[in-house]
Amino acid sequence: MRRPAGWLGALPLLVFYAFVFGIPLAALLAGAFTSRGEPTLANLRQSLEGGNLTAMIGSVQVSAVVALSGAVLGTFLAYAVVTSRSAALRGAVLTASGVLANFGGVPLAFFWVATLGNSGVVSGLLGLPSGSLYSFWGLVFVYLYFSVPLMVLVMAPALDGLRPQWREAAANSGATAWHYWRHVGLPVLTPALLGGVVLLFGAAFAAYATAAAMGAGTVVPLVTLKIANALTSDVLVGQENVALALSLDMIVIAGLVMAVYLPLQRRSTRWLR
């Protein structure tokens, strides 16, 4: 009796998934492999050559740099906050992180254009050369603004799980700080770290509005901007299905990331079981 009842309980969720993921995915696949009703691989080929390929590489580069640097910075910040004795600091940083991790899109772009843009307040004070913000590193910098807080939120609970006793026990056994981190700290943190990196990569990879509002697409081609171009271009006609193919490419890249992440995750959590 339990089995069918349990299955029934999950039915609404499954139906929901079928609708919100299944139908768009089916439409995406159907569109990506057809052109004017004819089956073709031309869309896919076009999505992987010329400017589209440059954009795909650009997106992966930006996302990878953001994910790795965001993970490092976020972890250190979280560690500093968690180990500080000030409850007020901890509360303030974690609350701020919760807000800033969701601070994206047009407001974020405006924030940085007003601060570090060509006529920004701070760029004037620092004497930054015009266009500094509108570059690869400028975009990475802007993305880090929501990525670091996101990493703090992921790492803080994991760092809380590092009990002081472990460190004391290690010290009693003659371990140095390096030994402790190498053999105790990092292995415990690895699952959270990996998860955080993947999360950051995904957030940066899928980001659109910030880059679009900054107008960074001219110097930093991104695949999300290419999709928007293909859908609403004044220059290119009939690129809708190439946009679908580009989306499919993005899904494949996300799949590849997961294919690397999942075995690593499994290995890193094996000793926990």
Place this chain on the structure above:
Amino acid sequence: MFTPRARTAGAIAALTVITAACGAAPGTQGTTAEGGVDARTATSAADFGGFDALVEAAKKEGRLHVIALPPDWANYGEIIKTFESTYGITIESEDPDASSADEINAVKTRKGQDRAPDVLDLGQSFALSGAAEGLFAPYKVQAFDKIPEGQKEPTGLWVNDYGGYISIGCDANKINPCPTSFADLLRPGYKGKVALNGNPTKAGAAFAGVYAAAIAEGGSFDDIQPGIDFFKKLKDVGNFNPVETTPATIEKGETPISIDWDYINAAYAPQLAPKGLDWQVNVPTDGKYFQMYAQAINKDAPHPAAARLWMEFLYSPEGQNLYLKGFARPVLMPVMQEDGTIDETAAAALPEVEGEPAFPTTEQVDAAKEKLVSGWDAAISG
């Protein structure tokens, strides 16, 4: 129509899908004129039994749906108001910042619905592809014969309405002297200041900017590569500014030099003068590139008679002069200069250009686009 400002593109696309999905389709009410003519198949005012009968039929419909007509673009704000007050027809202007692709999408996804756009103002390539897909209704305005060959589809599926030259706008209060040619733009004084109106792989005006640069740099309609190379050079010397121009970026000083259509740049000047900017417009002496937009009627227009009246209005001397007042060069301008119906004051306010405009063929434009799309990112990114 053009995209630099269509930051909301994603939202619009989503919206179109949603509205298409849940919009009930009440169908188009067949509008029949006095003489029993179906307005949807009328190909000229004569089909209605004369212009007055067309006005009558349009008034009966009472409404007109337009899309992608920004009030500050080619004077569309005043054009819409004048049309409304002249004929007592309410214009519902949807999504003024939409692109040509958005317009075509709206026609397709809202086929048969009451909220589909009636008339379209399209980039040339979209007019051609839309006509090939059978999306437009053929209609010959009264002035059809006066419109030069090549500026209209022979059966009237689309007709060019207005156009302009690529120009260099510049805030003379900040920049001295203002550049008057593409060669000037490479000068060391313009570090990080030279912007385009959008990304040339997306925005029509920016694409035209690269095409014009190609002509300046020894290329031709058949060869856009020198234009791409020019912008690479511009970037290498540090003058290229990747910010996409909007009135806001000009006002903030983010884009003190902007390559854009002359009618857009010229229209900025009076707007920006009270804000302390001396916005000067020069059509580059070494790279003249002229292009027109085209007007078409949606084949399934929910207000077919009003749509046809809108066309008649736009190609009347009044409508054409309204474009001119917005610094756009109307298609009938040469004819109107001859028969004296032109608004002389507005014509004199246009940025000066010497010589007659030349037009690339569709094949040349298509080839140039292909070249640009494959080469632009590699040249400029990084």
